[in-house]
Amino acid sequence: MHENAGESPPGARKSLPDFDSATLVGEESEPGGLAELPARLARLGMARKRTEQMGKYLLLNVAQQPDSGRFALIKNPGPEASEQDLAHFAGGRLLTCSTWLKFRHYETVEKVRLHDANFCYQPKLCPVCALRRSARNLGAYLDALELVQGEWLDAMREDPDLPPLLYYMVTLTVRNGPDLGERMGHLRRAVKRMTDRRRQALSGNGWGCTEWRKIFGAVGSYEVTNRGKGWHPHMHMLVVASDEIDRFMLKREWEKATGDSFIVDVQEIDASDEEKLVGAFVEVLKYSMKFQDLSMADNWRAHLQLRGMRMVVSIGCLYGVKEPPELRDEDTCKGLPYEELFYKYLPETGAYTLIREEKITMLDRAKVRSETRRKGERNLIRRQHSHEEIVQAASALATALAQDPPADEATFAQLVAPAAEDPA
Ligand SMILES: [Zn+2]
Numbered sequence: 001m002h003e004n005a006g007e008s009p010p011g012a013r014k015s016l017p018d019f020d021s022a023t024l025v026g027e028e029s030e031p032g033g034l035a036e037l038p039a040r041l042a043r044l045g046m047a048r049k050r051t052e053q054m055g056k057y058l059l060l061n062v063a064q065q066p067d068s069g070r071f072a073l074i075k076n077p078g079p080e081a082s083e084q085d086l087a088h089f090a091g092g093r094l095l096t097c098s099t100w101l102k103f104r105h106y107e108t109v110e111k112v113r114l115h116d117a118n119f120c121y122q123p124k125l126c127p128v129c130a131l132r133r134s135a136r137n138l139g140a141y142l143d144a145l146e147l148v149q150g151e152w153l154d155a156m157r158e159d160p161d162l163p164p165l166l167y168y169m170v171t172l173t174v175r176n177g178p179d180l181g182e183r184m185g186h187l188r189r190a191v192k193r194m195t196d197r198r199r200q201a202l203s204g205n206g207w208g209c210t211e212w213r214k215i216f217g218a219v220g221s222y223e224v225t226n227r228g229k230g231w232h233p234h235m236h237m238l239v240v241a242s243d244e245i246d247r248f249m250l251k252r253e254w255e256k257a258t259g260d261s262f263i264v265d266v267q268e269i270d271a272s273d274e275e276k277l278v279g280a281f282v283e284v285l286k287y288s289m290k291f292q293d294l295s296m297a298d299n300w301r302a303h304l305q306l307r308g309m310r311m312v313v314s315i316g317c318l319y320g321v322k323e324p325p326e327l328r329d330e331d332t333c334k335g336l337p338y339e340e341l342f343y344k345y346l347p348e349t350g351a352y353t354l355i356r357e358e359k360i361t362m363l364d365r366a367k368v369r370s371e372t373r374r375k376g377e378r379n380l381i382r383r384q385h386s387h388e389e390i391v392q393a394a395s396a397l398a399t400a401l402a403q404d405p406p407a408d409e410a411t412f413a414q415l416v417a418p419a420a421e422d423p424a
Contacts, residue, residue, distance in 0.1 A: 055094030217317030
């Protein structure tokens, strides 16, 4: 283990962004128009700063790479890789994460969408990717909730005895401890015990009466903090219930399931206040890592110990909601003309700067489409040739390249053109 583990490099904590709920609301699936873009860029820039610091920390302190300013990337390390190799790989990816962002501004409907970026997809280490992952998850779960609410209302119309749905924010905790892996395993086992009991209670075999049987659907996420008193994994859960949940009973059940912890917080949410309900979803799907509460060394330890672990849990009617694999915005304005805005992250200023803007009209779009089609046709022609023909053509091309300036794709296509069409 590295000597520095346990303490954060000087000055790191000061510049950490404060990831509050408002940050995520702004990144949600309907992120607004041009007026909101500066705030959005500032938010992403702040997150990117920590990504940069974390990348450098991993490369210099853990992987112990010389600070040449240009870090070589290593290929995906296998299961036997050393911690140094893992840090080298993760750090390199962090430094090349979200160095540019491409937005599309759809003027006719006044919407801005994050169309593309180079993400590292390491949400347990990278606040930018964590922010985007949470925003996409939030969108997916809000859509699912809307469906569930609609169906329940339909059912209520048919059966007047059916009560309205109730909503709760539930926080389940276990005692702090020095070993994150052990504490996390303990929490996960306790949550599983509760969901198993719920299933048994609902199966109607008379076994296992639990407050959790009242859960119609729920989504929860594991969160990890360490404020210097040991690891504190816990779970925030949004519960959609078909009956009132008894806090006292739930507390007793949780104590039984964990054996040592009984801190359960249950807050009812006023469902008529939609903002509050969305706020509760935000709270639940925020981040699995409280970056601002974790030193870089702790963040790295947590990343290693929670690798591959799913941090979002869903049950009942919210089970099976697909987490969008993409971190970009969902583009709901496809087909409309747009202006492309290209931003680059400048480490010196710690902010994103506009590098290029380009108006893309309908005509341009048609051009791009026909260009892509032509390219596709060319590829098709190429595929119809045997391997030998391609190799031959490639060596001919290499010879040609050695003499002439670089040939383009069209030249290559010509070189592999069908023999029958060849006049010779
Ligand atoms: Zn990233």
